Amino acid sequence: VAIPEEDKPDADTVQVLRDLANRLRIHSIRTTCALSTGHPTSCSSAAEIMSVLFFYIMKYKQEDPENPNNDRFILCKGHAALILCHTWVEVGNILSLPFLCRSDLTLMEDFLITLDSRDVARLAFVDVAIGWYGPGLGTACGMAYTGKYFDNASYRVFCLLGDGESWEGSVWEALAFGSHYNLDNLMAIFDVNRLGHSGVLPIENCIEIYQKRCEAFGWNTYVVDGRDVEALCDVFWQAAQVKNKPTAIIAKTFKGRGIPSVEDTENWHGKPMPTERADAIIKLIESQIETNRQLTPKSPVEDSPYVNTTNVEMTSLPVYEVGDKVATRKACGLALAKLGHANDRVIVLDGDTKNSTFSEIFKKEHPERFIECFIAEQNMVNVALGCAIRGRTIAFVSTLAAFLTRAFEQIRIGTITESNINLIGSNSGVSIGEDGPSQMALEDLAMFRAVPNCTVFYPSDAVSTEYAVFLAANTQGLCYIRTSRPETDVIYSPTEIFEIGKAKVIRQSVDDKVTVIGAGVTLHEILVAADELSKQDTPIRVIDLFTIKPLDTDTIIAHAKCTGGRIITVEDHHLEGGIGEAVCAAVSMEPDILVHSLAVQGVPRSGKPSELLDMFGISARHIIVSVKCMLTN
Numbered sequence: 001v002a003i004p005e006e007d008k009p010d011a012d013t014v015q016v017l018r019d020l021a022n023r024l025r026i027h028s029i030r031t032t033c034a035l036s037t038g039h040p041t042s043c044s045s046a047a048e049i050m051s052v053l054f055f056y057i058m059k060y061k062q063e064d065p066e067n068p069n070n071d072r073f074i075l076c077k078g079h080a081a082l083i084l085c086h087t088w089v090e091v092g093n094i095l096s097l098p099f100l101c102r103s104d105l106t107l108m109e110d111f112l113i114t115l116d117s118r119d120v121a122r123l124a125f126v127d128v129a130i131g132w133y134g135p136g137l138g139t140a141c142g143m144a145y146t147g148k149y150f151d152n153a154s155y156r157v158f159c160l161l162g163d164g165e166s167w168e169g170s171v172w173e174a175l176a177f178g179s180h181y182n183l184d185n186l187m188a189i190f191d192v193n194r195l196g197h198s199g200v201l202p203i204e205n206c207i208e209i210y211q212k213r214c215e216a217f218g219w220n221t222y223v224v225d226g227r228d229v230e231a232l233c234d235v236f237w238q239a240a241q242v243k244n245k246p247t248a249i250i251a252k253t254f255k256g257r258g259i260p261s262v263e264d265t266e267n268w269h270g271k272p273m274p275t276e277r278a279d280a281i282i283k284l285i286e287s288q289i290e291t292n293r294q295l296t297p298k299s300p301v302e303d304s305p306y307v308n309t310t311n312v313e314m315t316s317l318p319v320y321e322v323g324d325k326v327a328t329r330k331a332c333g334l335a336l337a338k339l340g341h342a343n344d345r346v347i348v349l350d351g352d353t354k355n356s357t358f359s360e361i362f363k364k365e366h367p368e369r370f371i372e373c374f375i376a377e378q379n380m381v382n383v384a385l386g387c388a389i390r391g392r393t394i395a396f397v398s399t400l401a402a403f404l405t406r407a408f409e410q411i412r413i414g415t416i417t418e419s420n421i422n423l424i425g426s427n428s429g430v431s432i433g434e435d436g437p438s439q440m441a442l443e444d445l446a447m448f449r450a451v452p453n454c455t456v457f458y459p460s461d462a463v464s465t466e467y468a469v470f471l472a473a474n475t476q477g478l479c480y481i482r483t484s485r486p487e488t489d490v491i492y493s494p495t496e497i498f499e500i501g502k503a504k505v506i507r508q509s510v511d512d513k514v515t516v517i518g519a520g521v522t523l524h525e526i527l528v529a530a531d532e533l534s535k536q537d538t539p540i541r542v543i544d545l546f547t548i549k550p551l552d553t554d555t556i557i558a559h560a561k562c563t564g565g566r567i568i569t570v571e572d573h574h575l576e577g578g579i580g581e582a583v584c585a586a587v588s589m590e591p592d593i594l595v596h597s598l599a600v601q602g603v604p605r606s607g608k609p610s611e612l613l614d615m616f617g618i619s620a621r622h623i624i625v626s627v628k629c630m631l632t633n
């Protein structure tokens, strides 16, 4: 289909778009020179793409970058951050970039970060932090999925990737996802400038090869000369007519475009132009500018619904009775389904494990809010980040805890973006039994504890699991909920009050000799040990942590002091980075407290859950021995 005359940019507009691109080039060269750092050549290759997108294609309110009706833009190739900032200067939203100093720019280019944590203006037009290449397209998929299926709104999602970046596997996971879910509101633009950081990329500028690959992944595709603003306007118009398929635009570009003896040559990644040459370069580019006109972006269609994702209330108490036998993974699935009734923006993503994590219960009750992400965990976390951006949804990601480790980088990025997603890892530890060591998450607590501001829940029964799910939904920032496979006793009454950072003391007497701390399956081993020890006149105090981070240091120290300073921790996790080390760190300033930790050491094996708890030293029998040992030494 040919683009109708009325949608074609007239000759004047074409020239203004070219001029805007050149102005963006000049700004990028100037700023990077002034700061002696930055990526002017990465900016330069994308200048026409940026001017066409922001001044001819995208629909948004220039005075309100976070407006829910706006088209979204994700700069996957985050090192070109400066061109995005200068585009917004040209858009007129920010007058200049007065706050930029050298370290700000380095930080911004590395992370495309929201700068508010450093007491400078927040870049309201940046939705997601991207300095690690690869996650942008999956995040864009999440935003597009939300736009199409949850918001049912007209806004579209544009994302700009580097060709070097496209060697990341997560880009291909996202391509598979985007076409499977017919995300026709999603446009990926590949800036194929032939060069990466340290050299020439494998398929150079054979844009047809990129095109075939994207087509094979089910995308509608175009190849285009990325310097030609009319051609770019044309393919973006074509793409907007296509239903049920996302579009990939493969743009042949030149790194350092417009800069003599730098354009398309190696060794210029991340280097400002030499100051003695900068003026001449800028003059040359300026000589191609013919107008001083601005263009006003088109207004968005205002059809994005108002959403409220705050203060989700538990409308009825948990239905369990003390003594019921329920696996926490199942209680988690049931709690998600209940949460979904309390707020219609709750969504759940799973990676083909829904009948193990029991997220299938949520799916059954809220099929339109369940996203099957298949076996692509990195992409699943990226999609969830995208769904949660701008507070559009309350997103829960569930899979086996072991499989979340492969999405660790995506999880880290979540904290930089101040993302608000919740991760559920089920089937943790050796207590999964027969499935064997590859499926046993024994390092997940270490991983999530290391993430800044991540709240780590490790509930021990069905009631506390339900409270954990509701607390996570109402907690800003990343949350992790660790659940277990075995069926265990319900130990709490439905009216018990749970708070983040508050442990429960569940056995207590004046004669207690040792404080024993656990969570999840080990708590039940501790209770068995406590019964046996109390028959033998050695009562112990038992603490259920509920959250591993933040850790209830006050409760731990206070109770340890009542039991002669003796603490034993028991966990279905490796020693390194787990509950034992968290407790040791918490009591490290207390000279009279001694901690002994029981944890899974070495590589486990397949077996019956109870056999494995015993084999790896975290069963009731081992707890009894440890208590006695500690008292005789």
Ligand SMILES: Cc1ncc(C[n+]2csc(CCOP(=O)(O)OP(=O)(O)O)c2C)c(N)n1
Binding pocket: 042, 045, 077, 079, 131, 132, 133, 134, 161, 162, 163, 164, 165, 166, 191, 193, 195, 196, 197, 198, 255
């Ligand atoms: C995951 C990851 N690996 C490596 C890097 C280091 N790095 C930064 S930019 C870059 C080259 C990017 O090339 P390309 O995607 O083609 O972008 P452009 O040429 O437009 O700068 C590399 C390797 C990174 N930022 N993230």
Ligand SMILES: *[C@@H]1O[C@H](CO)[C@@H](O)[C@H](O)[C@H]1NC(C)=O
Binding pocket: 308, 309, 310, 311, 312, 313
């Ligand atoms: C969002 O919904 C909650 C729960 O119904 C309510 O308490 C809160 O006031 C609402 N927030 C806004 C901004 O409407």
Ligand SMILES: *[C@@H]1O[C@H](CO)[C@@H](O)[C@H](O)[C@H]1NC(C)=O
Binding pocket: 355, 356
């Ligand atoms: C999930 O489904 C698979 C295949 O049907 C089955 O083998 C497995 O036992 C199921 N798991 C659960 C927990 O129901």
Ligand SMILES: *[C@@H]1O[C@H](CO)[C@@H](O)[C@H](O)[C@H]1NC(C)=O
Binding pocket: 117, 415, 418, 453, 477
């Ligand atoms: C982390 O949490 C602290 C305390 O709640 C808060 O002050 C800080 O802003 C948070 N940091 C980030 C990056 O969210």
Ligand SMILES: CC(=O)N[C@H]1CO[C@H](CO)[C@@H](O)[C@@H]1O
Binding pocket: 148, 152, 153, 154, 303
């Ligand atoms: C903007 C948008 O996508 N609107 C859609 C909302 O849902 C109805 C019914 O499925 C569609 O017909 C609209 O096109």
